[in-house]
Amino acid sequence: MLRIKSAVWAAAATAALAATPASAQTSVKFALDWKFEGPAAPYFVAIDKGYYKAEGLDVTIDSGPGSVAGIARVAAGTYPIGFFDINSLVKFRDQNPGKAVTSVLMVYDKPPFAIATTTKTGIKKPKDLEGRVLGAPAPDGAYAQWKAFVKENGIDASKVKIENIGFPVREPMLADGKVDAITGFSFSMHFNLMQKGLKPSDIVTMLMADHGLVLYGNAIMVNPDYAKANPKVISGFVRATIKGVIDTVKDPDSAIKSVMKRNDTGNEAIELARLKMSLRDNFVTPWVKANGFGSVDMGRLSKSIDQIALTYDFKNRPKAEDIFTSQYLPPAAERKL
Secondary structure, three states, X not given: OHHHHHHHHHHHHHHHHHHHHHHOOEEEEEEOOOOOOHHHHHHHHHHHOOHHHHOOEEEEEEOOOOOOOOHHHHHHOOOOEEXXXXXXXHHHHHHOOOOOOEEEEEOOOOOOEEEEEEHHHOOOOXXXXXXXXXXXOOOOOOHXXXXXXXXXXXXXXHHOEEEOOOHHHHHHHHHOOOOOEEEEEHHHHHHHHHHXXXXXXXXXXXXXXXXXXXXXXXXXXXXXXXXXXXXXXHHHHHHHHHHHHHHHHHOXXXXXXXXXXXXXXXXXXHHHHHHHHHHHHHHOOHHHHHHOOXXXXXXXXXXXXXXXXXXXXXXXXXXXXXXXXXXXXXXXXHHOO
């Protein structure tokens, strides 16, 4: 009896070992900046179409606390890969010189940082914010650019009252007239305000990139120790994500289905519109069309660091090469949209 059991166990073990090379997947935890909404479609498309799996990766995706706070999660190794604001990474690297988190894939070539208001406030341009109340969540990626925005547009910051509000109440407070304007991502605020009963014609959005800021937006960033030990994982993740982006750009109507499978409370029509707005305004810019998705102009990145320095005192100022590396990107031909 013992001999039979041993033989069975041995056979099972042999079968398991034989199956391992073909089925083994490296588990990867990926942190988003925010909720499972339209602009996150490329990652879920990459899962559903097997792009990550083809790279030997078993990717799980978690929502995040905002574009700023999540960087610490990557630095700590809680998540080896994350999606956060590259400008906040510049400041993080300055404040934490021993934590060399870096970006490996630019997603928002034109950042969605914006100021949103309503037509009834009469605010039409940046200077009109003087004498008004601006609602701004402290961890918000757009609010992190406020000082540079003020500088570039000649706003007297002392004449703008900043009210620190939570993300959940940001749009409701604007819709109810409790604040005059809010900071946030354009595609988040616009559709959240519509859900509060505002018509598109009632909403005024000022993209910071259209008012003097040369900054980039959110990028895929990695823990340095993890990347050094697992370069093929990072390259595979980047390659698969780009395929997800390309498919999403080609067919957003299908791509949004991958988001809605994981968002039971969302409105598909709104999330599709949010996705299309982000693709138009943030993902697919003229520069991206000419140079391929995912890379950066290092000269522009350097200028963005200069712009941050206008309102931020660096102690350990990083260089553009510290903030972004192209070493994990596939050839440009594979990144054409």
